[in-house]
Amino acid sequence: MPIAKPIIWKTPLTLALLVAIPVALSAVRLMWFANGADPMAETMDTSHFANIPIPIIAHIAFGSLFCLIAIVQLTPEWRMASRSLHKTLGYIAAISGILAAVSAMIMVVIYPTGPFATTTLNVVRFGFAAFMGLCILNAVRNARARRIAYHRAWMIRAFAVAVAASTQAVFMGICFATIGDPSPVLATGLLTLGFAINAIFAEWWIIRARHPAPSFT
Template identity: 35%
Template sequence: MTSHTSRSRVTPADWLVPAGLIALSLVPIAAGAARVSQLAAGAAVTADNVRFFDSPIPVIAHIVGSSVYLLLGAMQFSPALRRRAWHRRAGRIAAPAGLVSALSAIWMTLFYDLPSSVTGPGLSAIRLVLATAMIGAIVAAVVAIRHGDVPRHRAWMTRAYAIGLGAGTQVLVLLPWTVFIGTPGPVVYTVLMGAGWAINLVVAEVAIRRAGGRTASRSPHRPETAGARLS
């Protein structure tokens, strides 16, 4: 009874990673909430927001889907919560929300008339590739967990979350440039936006490899150990 209780108890350390991810998500979530408020209140239409007033459903779907995905997805990184039924129930909400986020991103990239302030050469192609990759990663994660492959499920969901969290990291990349150098030109804007996604994906791969190493070290049936016994 005591050991089961200690394994199930949530400690402050369990919330370090989720808290950091939620903090990184706050800026895009707040920006999305402000956008929804503008649409609801009928704010002044400008060249930068006319596309949202002309076709509000995709951007609202993107904001809601992304916000739910980022918040629930962040909490999925808590080791204590992963040991509870909450993890599975939240995942059944987070995965569809992530698909809504990625699919709406594809729609907006293809059909919105994007102003120069939010795009650059090649950026639309990057958005389409990464949104498609995010969909593929979520699908792969769902297939993996249905086959009982937990490590593969975690790896693909980590990659999908890294892509979805790109907007948060992009703020950290764009802000210093804007403050110290000035508004980036189209080419630099594309590079900085791409850097935000790249940073997330590199961190995700490092985390996946470390988690894989820890899993292998705990397993009593490692392939190399079995081979040593046979030899």
């Protein structure tokens, strides 16, 4: 009788934890749109979303889809279970990720005065959104050319930038809890730091996968 392989939950659970904050925020924001009321409207100016809702709805729907599919794609046991499923989900994730990135760039242009917006933050957000889109395009190009190590590296970069929203939420949460509402300059610094930390972590992860630590066992 074949021995059933144990399902390894550590990777998908860690990834689920990483995507939890932006996906949960997206779900809450979508519910507010569906109900036609924003309970945060009194404490935060969200009129820009209500006035032009399509870009933010596309952004959060496609961004969440990208993050959720990434959990399946980045879990080795699930990825290797079916190559055709990996390929199909990969194309759906790639299109979703690119649409999330493009809608982020559109939002930077059409909502330049959202809460905390500074010119620097707009440039940083636009730059990282463009970078995320380019990472996904590079990942698809390398997958089609069967350069799997490069494909993997570009996908890790794209995922890391996408879930920077989690790192940013932690920094902003600490700020709200300790010193209260951040000034636009402080918010720009914290949000930029969130993107930078995730991008650096992705590079460390890619290098570590290329040169695994020697095993002494």
